[in-house]
Amino acid sequence: MLGTLTPIGDALATGGPGAIAELAERMWRVTTTATIQADQPATVIGLPDPGLTDLLDSCADLESADLHARIGRLSPTSVRRYLDTGARAEDLLTALACVAPAGIPQVVHYLISDAGRRHGMxxxxxxxxxxxxxxxxxxxxxxxxxxxxxxxxxxxxxxxxxxxxxxxxxxxxxxxxxxxxxxxxxxxxxxxxxxx
Known part of the structure; x- marks a missing residue:
């Protein structure tokens, strides 16, 4: 029906200032963590912190991004791009370990280590x-x-x-x-x- 509020709009219209603050908190919460999976995507649920965005932009190719998630994929080329800045593979592994509470899958560890071993030969x-x-x-x-x-x-x-x-x-x-x-x-x- 035209002119009807969505459930979110209805909650905001009837919930008062507390509802607005709660919705804003949920919608614009900045996250500092990513999930790195064995098939090499790095997924951020929510709005990424600028430091996290910089890290992932430097070592992963962006596949999709919206208000709910950001997905970048690690590859030999994207890791090499990171290494071309003068950083070492160990630096990237340490940085990713700091933002990936679930850890770095072994296959991603091998990808980064191999790129680091070959880089600069x-x-x-x-x-x-x-x-x-x-x-x-x-x-x-x-x-x-x-x-x-x-x-x-x-x-x-x-x-x-x-x-x-x-x-x-x-x-x-x-x-x-x-x-x-x-x-x-x-x-x-x-x-x-x-x-x-």
């Missing part, structure tokens, strides 16, 4: 060259996906590549390596170094 500098005795240069030299970089060996464990730094990093990431960018004063050409 390959480092990139804008410089004439860098040397590392542990660089698996043959892997990059023989990978067809890296041919556009025209990698050249300049030492037993050092390569130089053609292209600007963004292109080199994007190609390396697309090829499955996990490069770190380390700025240098010399800006001649991007070079690669692996850490063991």
């Amino acid at each position: 390959c480092a990139s500098w804008a410089s004439a060259w860098r040397r590392s005795t542990r660089l698996p240069a043959t892997q990059i030299l023989t990978d067809p996906a890296m041919s556009g970089l025209r990698p050249r060996r300049i030492g037993p464990a050092a390569l130089v590549c053609a292209g600007d730094l963004k292109t080199v990093l994007a190609t390396l990431r697309g090829g499955g390596t996990r490069p770190l960018h380390r700025p240098s004063l010399a800006l001649r050409c991007p070079c690669l170094q692996y850490r063991g």
Whole structure:
């Protein structure tokens, strides 16, 4: 019927100021916790605290958000995005443990630990060259996906590549390596170094 109040509207109309305060408290309650599930969603029931929002935005891809819930999904790419800020996998595990009272499922722990282990295996500098005795240069030299970089060996464990730094990093990431960018004063050409 048109012109009829909903049950909430009726309660507000007849309940007085206490009903309004109670409804506002329930509707706009800020939460500081999330539930992290084994299939990797991080779910916040209610309105998330700004700190919780920042954390989840930095390590999970937002799938849905409304006044009742916010769902983000952890993935290798989203965890790598978090690690690209200079943080460590241990930092992310600690931060998530603080906001997930039910704990972090083992599969999510493995996802984050594995991303942390792989992240930074390959480092990139804008410089004439860098040397590392542990660089698996043959892997990059023989990978067809890296041919556009025209990698050249300049030492037993050092390569130089053609292209600007963004292109080199994007190609390396697309090829499955996990490069770190380390700025240098010399800006001649991007070079690669692996850490063991």
